[in-house]
Amino acid sequence: MRTPALEVEGLAKTYANGVTALAGVSLAVAEGDFFALLGPNGAGKSTLIGIVATLVNPSAGRVRVFGRDLASEREACLDQIGLVPQELNFNQFETPLEILRNAAGFYGVPRRLATERAERRLRELQLWDKARVPSRTLSGGMKRRLMIARALMHEPRLLILDEPTAGVDIEIRRSMWQFLKRINEAGTTVILTTHYLEEAEQLCRHVAIIDHGRIVEHTSVRELIGKLDVETFIVDLAGPAESIPALDGIEVRRLDAATLELDVHRGQDLAAAFATLNRHGIGVRSMRNKANRLEELFVRLTGPAASTSGRAA
Amino acid sequence: MSAALESNPGVPASARARHFVALGTILRREIRRILRIWGQTLVPPAITMTLYFVIFGKLIGAKIGTVQGVGYIDWIVPGLIMMSVIQNAYGNISSSFFGAKFGRYVEEMLVAPMPPWVVLTGYVLGGVARGLMVGVIVLAIAMVFTRVSLHHAWVTLSTFVLATTIFSLAGFVNAVYAKKFDDIAIVPTFILTPLTYLGGVFYSVAVLPPFWQRVSEFNPILHMVNAFRYGLLGVSDVPIGTAYAVMLGLVVVLGAVSIVLLRRGVGLRS
Numbered sequence: 236m237r238t239p240a241l242e243v244e245g246l247a248k249t250y251a252n253g254v255t256a257l258a259g260v261s262l263a264v265a266e267g268d269f270f271a272l273l274g275p276n277g278a279g280k281s282t283l284i285g286i287v288a289t290l291v292n293p294s295a296g297r298v299r300v301f302g303r304d305l306a307s308e309r310e311a312c313l314d315q316i317g318l319v320p321q322e323l324n325f326n327q328f329e330t331p332l333e334i335l336r337n338a339a340g341f342y343g344v345p346r347r348l349a350t351e352r353a354e355r356r357l358r359e360l361q362l363w364d365k366a367r368v369p370s371r372t373l374s375g376g377m378k379r380r381l382m383i384a385r386a387l388m389h390e391p392r393l394l395i396l397d398e399p400t401a402g403v404d405i406e407i408r409r410s411m412w413q414f415l416k417r418i419n420e421a422g423t424t425v426i427l428t429t430h431y432l433e434e435a436e437q438l439c440r441h442v443a444i445i446d447h448g449r450i451v452e453h454t455s456v457r458e459l460i461g462k463l464d465v466e467t468f469i470v471d472l473a474g475p476a477e478s479i480p481a482l483d484g485i486e487v488r489r490l491d492a493a494t495l496e497l498d499v500h501r502g503q504d505l506a507a508a509f510a511t512l513n514r515h516g517i518g519v520r521s522m523r524n525k526a527n528r529l530e531e532l533f534v535r536l537t538g539p540a541a542s543t544s545g546r547a548a
Numbered sequence: 549m550s551a552a553l554e555s556n557p558g559v560p561a562s563a564r565a566r567h568f569v570a571l572g573t574i575l576r577r578e579i580r581r582i583l584r585i586w587g588q589t590l591v592p593p594a595i596t597m598t599l600y601f602v603i604f605g606k607l608i609g610a611k612i613g614t615v616q617g618v619g620y621i622d623w624i625v626p627g628l629i630m631m632s633v634i635q636n637a638y639g640n641i642s643s644s645f646f647g648a649k650f651g652r653y654v655e656e657m658l659v660a661p662m663p664p665w666v667v668l669t670g671y672v673l674g675g676v677a678r679g680l681m682v683g684v685i686v687l688a689i690a691m692v693f694t695r696v697s698l699h700h701a702w703v704t705l706s707t708f709v710l711a712t713t714i715f716s717l718a719g720f721v722n723a724v725y726a727k728k729f730d731d732i733a734i735v736p737t738f739i740l741t742p743l744t745y746l747g748g749v750f751y752s753v754a755v756l757p758p759f760w761q762r763v764s765e766f767n768p769i770l771h772m773v774n775a776f777r778y779g780l781l782g783v784s785d786v787p788i789g790t791a792y793a794v795m796l797g798l799v800v801v802l803g804a805v806s807i808v809l810l811r812r813g814v815g816l817r818s
Binding site: 250251285288289290291292309310311313314316318320322323324325326327328333336337338340341342343344345346348385389390 | 818
């Protein structure tokens with residue numbers, strides 16, 4: 236088995252104010268993976284990333300980056316990591332070009348090479364025309380892309396992004412997804428925290444869900460979705476229906492005269508349900524998922540019901 | 549050598565060489581900052597020192613006569629240069645490093661594979677660079693009003709380097725502990741300015757009663773001003789050996805404190 240890109244073991248963090256952000260987290264991310272770290276606000280995602288990036292001192296546990304211990308081989312580990320934090324953390328008075336060249340310099344990349352790399356990254360992320368303006372004048376989406384470019388200046392093998400697309404419009408978000416996919420396909424391991432569960436479903440192969448400082452799920456996105464035993468669909472009818480026949484165990488709720496909500500359990504036959512509707516002269520015009528599938532599972536794993544059911548870490 | 553760097557052509561293989569690239573990057577960034585905001589960094593000392601030379605040197609100084617056998621305006625030149633240099637070295641690093649903390653871009657350096665000495669040396673050299681720029685400006689202004697002599701070039705140069713290093717380190721410690729911008733103004737206002745004015749810039753401590761002469765010897769700025777005055781004019785209120793011992797001692801103590809603070813991440817890591 237290849238050495239994991241990131242391995243954390245029994246990681247715990249209690250802040251000086253007594254708040255426990257992590258309560259013994261263990262997980263491994265394989266080299267080359269595209270990995271999602273999901274969790275509600277305050278779950279411990281940013282603390283976990285902060286510890287890996289050495290911005291937060293752990294209370295207990297250990298971190299290995301490509302097999303090297305972060306505590307004893309800090310510089311070698313940090314050489315491998317590129318970090319895109321959640322909050323903007325660049326000098327807003329400097330230009331994007333200067334920010335990137337400086338970031339490269341901090342990793343020992345000589346000035347000339349840093350300038351070449353900066354130009355390449357700025358062009359790739361559609362920021363080259365803003366290369367020499369003060370970075371405070373950039374839009375929110377541009378600032379996010381600038382931080383991604385900065386994290387790649389030393390060509391890390393592990394890229395960690397803490398909610399990189401928060402607050403950017405859908406078009407920019409999708410172009411960032413394409414960029415991250417290309418980075419991952421080129422061999423960089425990517426770890427992503429996000430609130431956009433669609434993002435995890437679109438991009439990631441594996442996922443860990445963290446809640447109250449504990450990992451509540453750590454599996455592949457495919458398996459996670461496979462755990463969903465109920466999906467809810469919104470069905471738009473061709474016209475108003477006076478009554479709705481029984482649909483072979485599928486729970487049906489009427490939202491209005493021409494709209495139904497169906498709860499479909501795994502193994503239930505949706506086509507048979509539509510055939511039944513047809514036989515009763517009720518046509519179906521369109522159908523859509525009520526919510527993102529991962530979102531449904533996420534709510535179930537981290538919501539109040541999960542808290543009271545005594546789920547395992 | 550890390551695997552990333554093995555497949556990273558153009559990046560120096562040795563850690564030491566990479567550290568020097570990082571050090572140069574911090575220093576370059578500091579110098580660019582000083583030049584970018586020249587109206588805040590280089591102009592104020594020029595105006596203040598011009599006023600000092602006009603008022604204390606020309607108008608009042610003409611009535612004072614000589615001190616230690618030197619005309620008063622000539623006698624205050626070393627103190628005024630040293631006063632500007634140490635205040636600017638201190639102000640440069642305290643505002644720059646605290647600004648990096650406040651704007652969170654200090655994290656760019658904290659997540660990079662740089663040992664604490666690289667970060668500290670980069671910022672201290674930035675403070676020394678600002679001190680050098682301000683020193684040259686004040687020296688040029690002084691030359692408008694009087695003829696500046698140079699008795700001991702190495703004493704002058706070494707005192708300049710030691711004094712700017714000391715106050716850069718002190719400014720760094722201040723910035724590490726500062727939580728708001730007010731915190732970086734407290735030390736210059738309540739400690740640095742009084743010590744400077746009582747540090748023999750405008751008067752010789754020989755005019756003080758013996759008790760206050762003894763008290764003044766505990767003021768490190770007195771030693772720096774007098775060592776610098778010795779370098780330029782060849783006169784001093786304190787033995788040069790003592791002045792060097794005080795300065796070197798402060799460099800060692802403040803340097804060690806700064807490294808420990810950085811290593812522990814005080815005020816930087818949670």
